[in-house]
Amino acid sequence: MNTFLRIITGLVLLGIAGLLAFIFVPLQRSQPAQQLAADWQPAEGQGEYVMHASDCVACHTAEGGAPLAGGRPISSPMGTIWSTNITPDTQTGIGDWSLDDFRGAMIDGIAADGTHLYPAMPYENYRILSEEDIAALYHHLINNVEPVKNTVQETGLPFPFNLRWGIRAWNWLALRHGPGFAAAGTSELQDRGQYLVEGPGHCAACHSPRTDFMTQDGVQDGDKNFLSGGVIGGWNAPPLTGDNSAVANWSVAETADYLATGRNTHAGANGEMGLVVQHSLQYLTDEDNIAIASYLKGEDGEVIESAEFKSMPDAPANKAGEATAQMLTQASPDMDLGPRLYLDNCSGCHFVTGQGAPEIFPPLAGNPLVTGSEVKPLISIILNGADIPSTRKRPAHLVMQGYADRLDDAEVAELASFIRSAWGNNASSVSQSDVAGIRGQ
Incomplete structure (x- = not known):
């Protein structure tokens, strides 16, 4: 049986399991990893920064459409999934969502009305976000983003994938890690990089392989196949760790250059990675891009104020x-x-x-x-x-x-x-x- 048939067979079995879960398991959202104080307020600009770090704009903005108003087609093995409107419009967006509703979507994949979101939304990864960052992002989207009335095309996957209750069984397989972040404790800089890679950056969504059930085979540091490489829409997402990784022969500074600018002496960002640089990574601080590079390289690096143009590399010595x-x-x-x-x-x-x-x-x-x-x-x-x-x-x-x-x-x-x-x-x-x-x- 080829890989595609294994995936389809696995997902059909999950659908059957999902029906049983729908009948016998009550719908519930995860409890917060920590409780915020009643008077908690996000720091100035925190929510917008989390929005960029989480790459919300790239997926929730259609080509030529209003920012965050949804309608971007996302390809999947089951068909096309249309991204939702996350502006604070009360009719077509999230304007009437509470923080609890928003948190449920971010970490459990459950919309305000109880509908299961398709896992094109990387809630497998976003459940690693801190409660402060989730709340800050919610406050930014509700209070600082212009509401846009935009009715997005409804996702219409073929049977049985149109039956969203099957996702309940998929979540049982995928969400094996609880909400919250567990730092490896290597160094303050690398721990920050680990958080950005695992959570808001959701790098594993592309750079970890997928199981036959289409779950990420490696979500967190320490998982066997975490960031060992994947295939997305017929494009290789190269491994980011190990001797054969895409960054193995890059310095920390060169890796940070690539993240911030989409280019260095070794490579240029194309395809989905180009969108990540355009809508997300270029807006991170030098410190955070260095932190990501340091985590991926397994070594601390010095913060650089700006990327510097490098001289022409020598021709290959082989x-x-x-x-x-x-x-x-x-x-x-x-x-x-x-x-x-x-x-x-x-x-x-x-x-x-x-x-x-x-x-x-x-x-x-x-x-x-x-x-x-x-x-x-x-x-x-x-x-x-x-x-x-x-x-x-x-x-x-x-x-x-x-x-x-x-x-x-x-x-x-x-x-x-x-x-x-x-x-x-x-x-x-x-x-x-x-x-x-x-x-x-």
Whole structure:
């Protein structure tokens, strides 16, 4: 049985279990990890900061729509889920929700009317948020956000996934950790990074693998597969821990640069990660991005006031990289189609070394996006182009053109296969049918 059928079978079984839970288990919300004082008030700007740290804008804002007014389509193996309106509009948003209602949605996935939210809402992770941060976010959304009347398209998944009571059984599997945060106690800086990664940043939602029941296989520090890599919508979310992680060869400062700006000497943020940088990480303080980087790297780092432009890295000091660069430089008339297409379309920015230009054109040699198990990211970028968002520290909006109108499917397959095997890259080839499928999406 393939993975997709295992997932569907598992979810159907969960639906049956959910019906039993619906009949026999009363609906209830988790108790707070701590009680706030009756006169508690959030610090100035705390709620807005939590909103950015939790990446609320990216999911709850439709393309061209009002901020936080919902309507953004979110793909899932079961179908499209439409994000909700979380502005304080009383008719279509959360304007009449109490703090308890809001907290129930954040950590238990239960809306004010008792409806189970689909776990596209990462309440698996948000239940790690502190009670202060949850309350501060609620106060900000209710008191500081402009109400927008926007009736969002209702999510209509096929049977049996349209029966939301099945999520009650899913929650029994997924929510095995109680509300609240448990610091590893490594250092004050790394503990802060751990909190941001586990809770508001909900990094495990993408960077941990999924079980056959689509729960996150690793939510907290110490879980076996926590941040060991995942696949989201056909894109690799690389591992963030271990010797083979995306940041293994980056310094703490370089990792913090990437978080704050979406670029460093090693990589540029594309796809969902680009949205995370654009709507979330660029708004964090230098201290917090350093804290995240320090936690991921397992070492403390010094706070930097601003990211500094780095010099051009040296060409790869390996025989495979040197051989590829030499072959491209010679430009022999009998050169294969793949490298010839690279010279014609890519070498002006990424160079014959495959190293690109730091913080402008990402390197292709050793790039996890290029060499990952999923071919969709590279093919999508060749066809449709890519961009690195403008941020406060790096205002330039960098755009790569797409080649869908210039290259046919066979040519894209040859080009992608070359890039995945050049300069010491050792990834599988790309087929013409792979390209055709992605072009048609």
